[in-house]
Amino acid sequence: MATEGATVKRRLTDGAAALPVGAASSSAVSPIYSLDDGCLMHIFSFLAPIPDRYSIALVCQRWHYLACHPRLWLRVERSIKNISEPGVFANLEAAISAARPGDTILIAPGGNHIACNIQIKKPLCLIGGGKLPDDTVLTCSRGSESALEFLSTCKITNLTIRTELGCCLLHRSGRLTIEGCILQCEEDPLDYLSFPIISTANGCDAFPPQPIKHSSNSVTVARTRIEGGAKAVWTSGNLVLQRVRAIYSRTSIFFWFEVGKQ
Structure with a gap:
């Protein structure tokens, strides 16, 4: 899919480069401008939401x-000017409820978005809309078990998830990918009860052993900063921490690791 997306991006870029200034509406400049809306939207669906799909929108x-x-992604905006605008929601829970399997949800930067015990039971991708992960913050208040609870294969990227007590991400099942995020458990005398990531999933014993990337239940973490809590990862199933790598910078530590069945 990555190779296919790169090919689509290159062809779209070549078509856009052939368009002279002020001639965006001319269908004679490049064959791609003669395609109907449905065909173009299908092509755009192969591109990564950020930065590729964002770039072609310009x-x-x-x-x-x-x-x-x-149809390509839903948006979460804290202040909605037009409540009738399709695909735009005032909060993350409403967007997840309305999303279809495979949808991408873009969460607007600025301010705090509330995320308390939100269950995700279908494959989704959640993306922070800011330039940096700390531009888009999901906050989970005290008294909640987790900010987000995953029961399906999902991906989250470019987000900061902050909890007062409890866990940032609760992984029940599926393949969860966490990329370019910040997971923060607030400093507290009870931080021994806090964990950035908790997994209760088990591996699938009914099938022959396979590499972790093909496992039915797993967590993959890349370029993610983890702060606070008793441990970065706590598991109560039979999944274990594997392939840990960390890079130290002047201000923080970034982690790469996987949680899966050995």
Whole structure:
């Protein structure tokens, strides 16, 4: 899929490069502009939401409309000017409830988004809309077990998830990918009860052993900063921590690791 997306991106870029300034509406400049909206939207769906789909939205008004269409991703905006606008929601829980399996949800930067015990039972991708992960913050208040609870294969990226007490991410089942995020458990005398990541999943014993990336239940963490809590990862199933790597910078430590069945 990554190779296919790169090929699509290159062809779209070549088509856009052939478009002279002020001629965005001319269909005679490049064959791609003769495609109907449905075909273009299908092509755009192969691109990574950020930065590729975001970049092509800058080509012209038509591409902006199609690249931001709710069929390609949903948006969470704290202040909605038009409540009738399709695909835009005032909070993350509403967006997840309305999403279809495979949808991408873009969470607007700025302020704190509330995330308390939100269950995700379908494959989704959650993306922070800021330039940095700490531009988009999900806050889980005290008294909640977790900010997000995953029961399906999902990916989260470019987000900060902050909890007062409890865990940031509760992994029940599926393949969870955490990339370029910040997981924070607030410093507290009871921080021994806090864990950035908790997994209660078990491996699948009914099938022959396979590499971790093909496991039915696993957690993959990349370029993620983890702060606070008794341990970075706590498991109550039979999954274990594997392939740990850390990079130290002046201000923080970034982790790469996997949680899966040996």
